[in-house]
Amino acid sequence: MKLRTSAAATALALAAALTLTACADDSGDGATPSASASSSAAPETPAPTKEDVAALESVKVEGEAGKEPKLSFKAPLEVSTATSRVIDEGDGAELAEGMKVTIDFVGYLGADGKSQGSTWAQKAPQSFVLGDASYGVLTEPLQGQKVGSRVLVAFPSQDAQGQAVTAVNLIEVTDAKKIPTRAEGEAVEPEKGLPTVTLDDSGKPSVEIPKGYEAPKDLVSQPLIKGDGAKVKEGQTITAQYTGWTLDGKSFDSSWERGTPASFPIAQGQVIDGWVKGLAGQTVGSQVLLVIPAEQAYGAEKSDDNELAGQPLVFVVDILDAQ
Template sequence: MKLRTSAGAVALVLAAAMTLTACADDGSTAGESASPSPSSSSAAATDVPEPTKEDVAALESVQVSGKAGEEPTLKYDTPFEVSAPTSRVVDEGTGTELTEGMQVTMQHVAYDAEATKVGSTWEQGAPTSFVLGDASYGILTEPLTGQKVGARLLVANPVTGQDGTTSTSVNLVEVTDAKTVPTRAEGEAVEPAAGLPTVTLDDTGKPSIEIPEGYEAPKELVAQTLIKGDGPKVKETQTVTAQYTGWTLDGEQFDSSWDRGAPSSFSLQQVIAGWTQGLAGQTVGSQVLLVIPADLAYGAEKSADNELAGQDLVFVVDILAAQ
């Protein structure tokens, strides 16, 4: 993952505390997203263990001070530990009801097992947005579904680090907004330049691709608009919600939000350079074909640490929202 700002580093800490990939036994690294743009990890695990009575009691003992709308302080006995993801509603919301597929915006603060704060969106200066149901934030899907905007929840999760040790993260989540986003790009079709990979959409909007015989990767980024949306232009500092599929230049698919069943949200400050450069300036609602040289993806040199390093990549991205 290419982090470029301190705000991005804070977001990573908080995402690591929330994501199921952090405790999945699939070889993923704690904090990796399911999106191949920030990382090349696989989708998060779906088998989530149930909390025990001891887990529930432990979370009930956490004290939350501070009023809604402001960063709270969490206090609890240490070392704090739960055996499975555990949640508790601190305050009920009164706004829009949350359903899977909605873009949810939240403020949240994360503490470690020793009751030390490790990250806060209040301090970061910007809330986090994600699609409810996105595997990267899968630990929030069940506790937030059916809640309303304004709700505050405690979420505790055992997180396995890169060194193999497990420690519990305790988080206070406050939902500040929620809205329905389109499921696919919507707008005016654009005739692509000749010679590019050919994109075909199925009835749902999911793309497939055909690489022309003898196609050579460009030395510079190609960002070809296929559908021109009528929304605002995306800025490189924004968080976007998107459906996407990625292929290597031989036409081999390596990841797809379509296959995971939900769009993904990510900051354009935390993705590979080809995404940042290719999506900034596009309009919300657009579909964009990206052909990304290796040096703007995971690096021009091959690496045993990342199978996509040294490879030119192709993406089709539907920009559903940006904020």
């Protein structure tokens, strides 16, 4: 999922700061409901070198758990690959892939040792699904840790000008919870003539486009399962399972195929307009069929840079959580 990029505002972004997901830009999991889709092959992350480990060992962490810590180190500090070090072991629930994890963190720039801001200062802890490829830099360091753990993570990244830098972050895990893997609620009879959605035993959807089906002029947002959770509000971040198809029935992106739900801010400029207008107002636990006109997807005009531009799209979205 290429929703979050180093140049875009993200769920884990700090004002005028690097993001924890910056080095996940090469995760390359295909086209997405982001405002601009792209794709690339997913490289295998190399193991840290002795020099990387030594660099992270040199970082001094001051301050107690639950408050913003101060990091100090001799600049410039550089690592060649994502490198982590456990500062404190927690005693809460153990983290596992698929769990919704909430963290506080502070970010420093390896080049000059200056703080780039923190969630403590903003009073804005951030959450994501452990295992989501968009947050791949956090999966290995946090998996198997427990709530209450503090983990130091450094990784190669880019600044706002695209220059190579090393980001140094102290992450404190403040909460973790299991979330459903599929929509749960009351089945809804869809309007006639829409694409037909079939679910396998796991809840993974497939879609059949009716013969001669014409792209609608207006957005279609059809609940298939009505969840009993709170209504999603524009500006919230949702956690969802989803698959997207073109009108010829070809799937171009699917969280089901990756095996982990994904998180998206339901906000203009962060996801395509059809997601914002089609999912805001739906309830958590719902499954929603979206048929999105091209102008509310990746634009009405075709583009050599984006094969989805100029095409209406079909999505089936299971809303698992919202915050």
